[in-house]
Amino acid sequence: MGPPDPRRRFEELYTEQYAAVSSYVRRRADHPDDMADVIAETFTTAWRRLADIPSGDRARLWLYGVARRTLANHRRGESRRAALTERLREELADWTDPLTSHVPETTRAAFLRLSADDRELLSLVGWEGLSNAEIAKVLGCSRIAVRQRLHRARKRLAVELAVGDSELNRYGARAVHLAKETL
Secondary structure, three states: OOOOHHHHHHHEEEEEEOOOOOOOOOOOOHHHHHHHHHHHHHHHHHHOOHHHOOOOOOOHHHHHHHEEEEHHHHHHHHHHHHHHHHHHHHHHHHHOOOOOOOOOHHHHHHHOOOHHHHHHHHHHHHHOOOOHHHHHHHHOHHHHHHHHHHHHHHHHHHHHHHHHHHHHHHHHHHHHHHHHHHO
């Protein structure tokens, strides 16, 4: 008889030990999502290191050791992510964009009324300072397409700015309608 089939051995190990490993992790993890991740990683490690797993009841102890180390790694990762999130939150609270801090509220409101695609395109030009060729690479399209989209986005911004302009509003809805028709 040849060497045991790895897939069959893993399936037997999984069937025999899943409940024990699951209980071990459940008693130590803080969140159900964490439990699922740790159990999955534990059995993924078992699959990769199947030849290292002892037979019999010692397999459960080996899996507990893997689960223990996986939980520790998971907690360290969570701790690093929480610290990074807090640091970014503090930095963003103190950060004001020098490019937009002087922008009048009416201009900002007009910009925000644009579609997300138009805002991104105009931001790539205005804030990031990219050329049409560079924008084409970022968006994955041709320079001609960028030029056309940018032209249309600028016209739509002009209309939105006009809508917010008190002088144009003085002339009423008909003027706004005519401005939008030029697009």
